[in-house]
Amino acid sequence: MQYGAQRVSDINLSQVRKMFEQASPTAINLALGEPDFDTPKHIIDALKNALDEGxxxxxxxxxxxxxxxxxxxxxxxxxxxxxxxxxxxxxxxxxxxxxxxxxxxxxxxxxxxxxxxxxxxxxxxxxxxxxxxxxxxxxxxxxxxxxxxxxxxxxxxxxxxxxxxxxxxxxxxxxxxxxxxxxxxxxxxxxxxxxxxxxxxxxxxxxxxxxxxxxxxxxxxxxxxxxxxxxxxxxxxxxxxxxxxxxxxxxxxxxxxxxxxxxxxxxxxxxxxGPQQCVSDMTSEFRKRRDLVVDSLYDMGVECIRPDGAFYVFFKQDNPDEFIQKALKEDVVLVNGNAFGEMGEGYIRLSYAQSYENLQTAMERLAKIA
Ligand SMILES: Cc1ncc(COP(=O)(O)O)c(C=O)c1O
The missing domain is CATH 3.40.640.10 (Type I PLP-dependent aspartate aminotransferase-like (Major domain))
Structure with missing residues (x-):
């Protein structure tokens, strides 16, 4: 019996999650699109008060x-x-x-x-x-x-x-x-x-x-x-x-x-x-990380555009699968650009929603395999 409805049975589960599941627990995860910052305290306090207030x-x-x-x-x-x-x-x-x-x-x-x-x-x-x-x-x-x-x-x-x-x-x-x-x-x-x-x-x-x-x-x-x-x-x-x-x-x-x-x-x-300083602080930190990642890639001779927004760098690689597997051995998780469509073929997505220190370590590891 086919349980899935026709329109659901050929739906793909996220490759980003799949990459994450392959990685060791100590790996530096540059695959997930999730800010590493804690939710600002005034927002958490408002949530706690809301629960107390019913x-x-x-x-x-x-x-x-x-x-x-x-x-x-x-x-x-x-x-x-x-x-x-x-x-x-x-x-x-x-x-x-x-x-x-x-x-x-x-x-x-x-x-x-x-x-x-x-x-x-x-x-x-x-x-x-x-x-x-x-x-x-x-x-x-x-x-x-x-x-x-x-x-x-x-x-x-x-x-x-x-x-x-x-x-x-x-x-x-x-x-x-x-x-x-x-x-x-x-x-x-x-x-x-x-x-x-x-x-x-x-x-x-x-x-x-x-x-x-x-x-x-x-x-x-x-x-x-x-x-x-x-x-x-x-x-x-x-x-x-x-x-x-x-x-x-x-x-x-x-x-x-x-x-x-x-x-x-x-x-x-x-x-x-509430105060919006947290938003500009996070964005300034993302900018520093973007520059660290892009400059490190340029030093490795890797081609990419310095992006104007979000927290991803989409960089070129002749053999993305091979690079990603080598990166995994170095405990760095990346995602193949082809997960995002045909035009992503020949690219890798790196999410810099990770601490600056972790990104420094990750870029040193990637330099060894580039
Ligand atoms: C482009 C884009 N849209 C939407 C979402 C989902 O956001 P939300 O957490 O608000 O559901 C994401 C999350 O990665 C995203 O990258």
């Missing part, structure tokens, strides 16, 4: 009004998006925002453009919806950035949506304002929805982040607290969109999770309204 019951399906209003203010201030609390849904991380959005908006006959190389979940989530992922290819020549030309050359007559991720996992590329604007206009003219994953918004170095939703109603903004506030395990994210989209997404969200953890919503409110 925030252990269901919240509204869309989430606590206070946090949604706080997100509305944030979207106005940081992203130039004008919206209301009714147009925001709090989700179990950005992951659930992505899942609920795709499953609410996409039919099996639809094509969905997904970045290649791109975050592993995009392809699989589109496949779970029974729809067809179409690779929106980027390459090192244009800094792994998606351009309007790329979109125009890839779009099909069945394209219902495109997923875009800036700053990007796994390449760290950041899209410029003119490209965001141009793609937003294209989406408007062609009735295509942009699902914009902005989870790395705050981890950006010399560039500025822009949001599609500032330019079109055809965009869903997905964001969360995992990366900016080192809150991966608290599982809180959100999406913002026009009412027509929110009404549909709410149906999937409601019957999937009812609502997210209520006490965590209080902690997330504190994250947005």
């Amino acid at each position: 925030y252990t019951h269901y919240s509204q399906n869309k989430g606590e009004v206070k946090l949604r209003e706080t997100i509305v203010d944030k979207l106005k201030k940081d992203n130039n998006i004008n919206t209301t609390a009714d147009n925001v849904i709090l989700t179990v991380g950005a992951s659930e925002a992505l899942y609920s959005t795709v499953n609410a908006l996409i039919d099996p006959k639809d094509d969905v453009l997904i970045p290649d190389p791109g975050f592993l979940s995009y392809r699989e989530v589109v496949k779970i919806a029974g729809a067809n992922p179409v690779a929106l290819k980027t390459s090192a020549e244009n800094g792994f950035n998606t351009t309007l030309d790329d979109v125009e050359n890839t779009v099909t007559e069945n394209t219902k949506a495109m997923i875009i991720n800036s700053p990007a996992n796994p390449t760290g590329s950041v899209m410029p304002k003119d490209e965001i604007k141009a793609i937003a206009e294209f989406a408007d003219e062609n009735d295509i929805i942009i699902i914009s994953d902005e989870i790395y918004e705050k981890i950006i170095y010399d560039k500025k982040h822009y949001s599609f939703q500032a330019y079109t109603d055809n965009a869903v903004t997905i964001n969360g607290f995992s990366k900016a506030y080192a809150m991966t395990g608290l599982r809180v994210g959100y999406l913002s969109a026009c009412s027509e989209i929110i009404d549909e997404v709410l149906k999937v969200h409601q019957y999937n999770v009812a609502c997210i953890d209520t006490a965590t919503q209080i902690a997330a409110t504190e994250a947005l309204t």
Whole structure:
């Protein structure tokens, strides 16, 4: 008997996790996309107080009004998006925002453009919806950035949506304002929805982040607290969109999770309204680590782009599998770029969400095998 439904049986489990499981417990893990910092204390204190104050019951399906209003203010201030609390849904991380959005908006006959190389979940989530992922290819020549030309050359007559991720996992590329604007206009003219994953918004170095939703109603903004506030395990994210989209997404969200953890919503409110120094401190530390990794790779004669955002370096290797196996023997865990799509062939992703000291040791070990 085949237990798995057709649309689920050919879903791949994450290669990043697989690499992690192969490694020895003492290995330096440069595979996982998880900030190594502790969640800032004022956020933890807010969570503890929320539990003491009895925030252990269901919240509204869309989430606590206070946090949604706080997100509305944030979207106005940081992203130039004008919206209301009714147009925001709090989700179990950005992951659930992505899942609920795709499953609410996409039919099996639809094509969905997904970045290649791109975050592993995009392809699989589109496949779970029974729809067809179409690779929106980027390459090192244009800094792994998606351009309007790329979109125009890839779009099909069945394209219902495109997923875009800036700053990007796994390449760290950041899209410029003119490209965001141009793609937003294209989406408007062609009735295509942009699902914009902005989870790395705050981890950006010399560039500025822009949001599609500032330019079109055809965009869903997905964001969360995992990366900016080192809150991966608290599982809180959100999406913002026009009412027509929110009404549909709410149906999937409601019957999937009812609502997210209520006490965590209080902690997330504190994250947005409390001191923001922790965010800039973490980002400055990420910048130092990026420079350490990129400079060490350059010293080894390895080709890579110095990324503008997120916490990954995507570097070139003629034989990634061999390099990764040699790195594993040196107790350093990396991920093959081809896990992120065809265009990741010939690359390796290194996550520098690890302490500076561990990165120094890891880079010394990699220098021995490069
Ligand atoms: C591009 C991207 N989007 C979404 C997520 C998931 O974030 P969350 O922890 O909020 O579910 C990740 C996590 O690695 C990611 O890299």
